[in-house]
Amino acid sequence: MTTRRTALRLGGAAVAAAAAVPALGPAATAQPHRFDPKPGSNGVGDPLFPTLGNGGYQVVHYDLAFDFTPVTYDFTATVKINARATQDLSAFNLDTDGHTIDAVTVSGRPATWELTSGQSGQEFTITPARPLHDGQAFTVEVRYRGNGKAPRLGLTGWRFGTDGGFASAAQSSRADTFLPCNDTPSDKATWTFHISAPKGFVATANGELTHKSRRADGSTVWHFALRERMATELIGIAVVKGTYLYGTSHRGLPLRHIVPQGQEEKYGPVVARTPDHLAWLEEKFGRYPFSVYGVHIYDGYTDALENQTLSLFSTNWFKPDANGRPGYETTMVHELVHQWFGDSVTPNDWQQAWLNEGPAVYYAGLYGEERGWSVLEDKMRATYEKLDAVRAADGPPGLPKALGGTNIYDGGALVLYALSVRAGRRKFDTVMREWVKRFKDSTYTSEAFIRHTVDVTGDRSLDPFLRDWLFGAVNPPMPGHPDWKATA
Ligand SMILES: [Zn+2]
Structure with missing residues (x-):
C-alpha cells in the first residue's frame, strides 16, 4: 500500500522521474549522495492553495496537548510532531495562524524560528540546530498559546457556542x-489528543477516548487516540457543555455522540x-473504515462537517422539513458518506474535492x-440544466476555481449519476465499493479514479467519458436522457 500512496502523492513528478531513470543509466545511480x-518548500503546490502545507518532510504522528x-x-x-525528512533539510516550515510561539525544539534541541505572512495564515519557518538528512526521522515540539477569538490573517476554524466553549471546523485550510x-x-x-475541560464541560477529539485524568484544579484532561491516519483539515476538537451519549452499530461498532x-x-x-x-452505507461500501463514529451537535456551528470519526452538526439542522419529515437525515447520511469519501480516502489536493x-x-x-422523500433523477435533471452556466463561471467539477460551489457538490454527484447510467448500476456500485477499499487510509486524484473505473469495469471508453464530464467546458449529453438540455 505504501508504494501506491507514494506514487499518488508524487503524481506527475513520480511518472517523470521513473521515465528518466533508464535514460540516465547506471552512471546516475552510481553517484554518491552528497549531503x-x-x-x-513553503507549499506543496495545491492548485487552489499553492502555499498550503509544506515540503521536505512528511508527518507520521501529531500529539496535541490543549x-x-x-x-x-x-x-x-x-x-509534538513525529516526522521524516524527504530531502536534506536546513530548515522547514509549518503552517500556523494567530499563535504566540513560546519555544521550539527539533529532536530535543532548541531551534530558531521565524513567522512570516503566508497566503492563508502564517508560514512558521524552523531552523534546527543541526540540518536533517533525507530519510531521517525527527521530532518537533512547539509550545504556544493564544486566544480563540484573537485576530488572524486568514479565516478562522474556531466556532463558538452560547456555552462559552468552542468546536473546530477546520476544513479546508x-x-x-x-x-x-x-x-x-x-x-x-x-x-x-489531551484536551482539558473545566468542571461542567466535556472535551472531544477524533478517535477513541482512552482515559481521563483529574488535575488538582478540578479540571479533567481527556485523552484520545486516532489510530487511522487523518488529514489536519478533519480535526474535531471541542470543549463544550455537552453530554456524551453512547451506542453501537448493528455490527457492534462503538458509537459516541x-x-x-x-x-x-x-x-x-x-x-x-x-x-x-451505517447499515445502509455499509451495504454499499463495505465496513465503516474507522474504529468509532459519532455526531457532535452544537449551537456554535451553522453547517455540517465530516470531522473524522466525529461529524459536527449545527443544532439548526434538526427540525422536520415542510412536509413534517426528518429530512435532516439526508445531511447525517451526507457526512457519514464522507467518512469513506474524503476522510478515509482523502483528496491529494483541494482541486480533487468533487x-x-x-x-x-x-x-x-x-x-x-x-x-x-425526493427523486434523485429529478434533482439530477435540475442540476444538468444549470451546470453549463456553473462550469463557465466556477470551472468544471474536476477543475474548480474555488471550493464550495455547485460544480463540486451537485455537479460532482451528476458526474457519478452519468457514470451509473452509462456503466449500469451494478458496475457503478462495484467501482465505488472497490474505490474505498483500494484507497483506504490513503489519498487520491481524479486521474486515479479514471484509471480505477477503467480497471474495475474493463471499459476503456469510460476514460474519455469521465474526462468530458470532469474537465469539459460544457455538459456532455446525459446517457439515457437525450431530452435533457441546459437552460441557463
Ligand atoms: Zn460534504
Whole structure:
C-alpha cells in the first residue's frame, strides 16, 4: 500500500522521474549522495492553495496537548510532531495562524524560528540546530498559546457556542488556527489528543477516548487516540457543555455522540438513527473504515462537517422539513458518506474535492429517494440544466476555481449519476465499493479514479467519458436522457 500512496502523492513528478531513470543509466545511480541541506518548500503546490502545507518532510504522528479556558477563550498548548525528512533539510516550515510561539525544539534541541505572512495564515519557518538528512526521522515540539477569538490573517476554524466553549471546523485550510501543522490533505498522520475541560464541560477529539485524568484544579484532561491516519483539515476538537451519549452499530461498532447538556431527550432519538444510516452505507461500501463514529451537535456551528470519526452538526439542522419529515437525515447520511469519501480516502489536493462532495450528495439523494422523500433523477435533471452556466463561471467539477460551489457538490454527484447510467448500476456500485477499499487510509486524484473505473469495469471508453464530464467546458449529453438540455 505504501508504494501506491507514494506514487499518488508524487503524481506527475513520480511518472517523470521513473521515465528518466533508464535514460540516465547506471552512471546516475552510481553517484554518491552528497549531503546538501536546503530549506523545504513553503507549499506543496495545491492548485487552489499553492502555499498550503509544506515540503521536505512528511508527518507520521501529531500529539496535541490543549489547555483551554471557556468564556475567556485563552489557551496554552504543546504539539509534538513525529516526522521524516524527504530531502536534506536546513530548515522547514509549518503552517500556523494567530499563535504566540513560546519555544521550539527539533529532536530535543532548541531551534530558531521565524513567522512570516503566508497566503492563508502564517508560514512558521524552523531552523534546527543541526540540518536533517533525507530519510531521517525527527521530532518537533512547539509550545504556544493564544486566544480563540484573537485576530488572524486568514479565516478562522474556531466556532463558538452560547456555552462559552468552542468546536473546530477546520476544513479546508484552517487547522493552523488550532495548531502549527503541515496543513495539507496530502500529509495524513495518526494523532493523539489531551484536551482539558473545566468542571461542567466535556472535551472531544477524533478517535477513541482512552482515559481521563483529574488535575488538582478540578479540571479533567481527556485523552484520545486516532489510530487511522487523518488529514489536519478533519480535526474535531471541542470543549463544550455537552453530554456524551453512547451506542453501537448493528455490527457492534462503538458509537459516541455529544449533544447539548439538557437537550438529551430532544437529540437522543436523532443520534439513535446513526446505526440505520451505517447499515445502509455499509451495504454499499463495505465496513465503516474507522474504529468509532459519532455526531457532535452544537449551537456554535451553522453547517455540517465530516470531522473524522466525529461529524459536527449545527443544532439548526434538526427540525422536520415542510412536509413534517426528518429530512435532516439526508445531511447525517451526507457526512457519514464522507467518512469513506474524503476522510478515509482523502483528496491529494483541494482541486480533487468533487470526489468528496459528489458521493456525499449522490448517496444522500439516493437515501432520500429510498425513504420516499425526493427523486434523485429529478434533482439530477435540475442540476444538468444549470451546470453549463456553473462550469463557465466556477470551472468544471474536476477543475474548480474555488471550493464550495455547485460544480463540486451537485455537479460532482451528476458526474457519478452519468457514470451509473452509462456503466449500469451494478458496475457503478462495484467501482465505488472497490474505490474505498483500494484507497483506504490513503489519498487520491481524479486521474486515479479514471484509471480505477477503467480497471474495475474493463471499459476503456469510460476514460474519455469521465474526462468530458470532469474537465469539459460544457455538459456532455446525459446517457439515457437525450431530452435533457441546459437552460441557463
Ligand atoms: Zn460534504
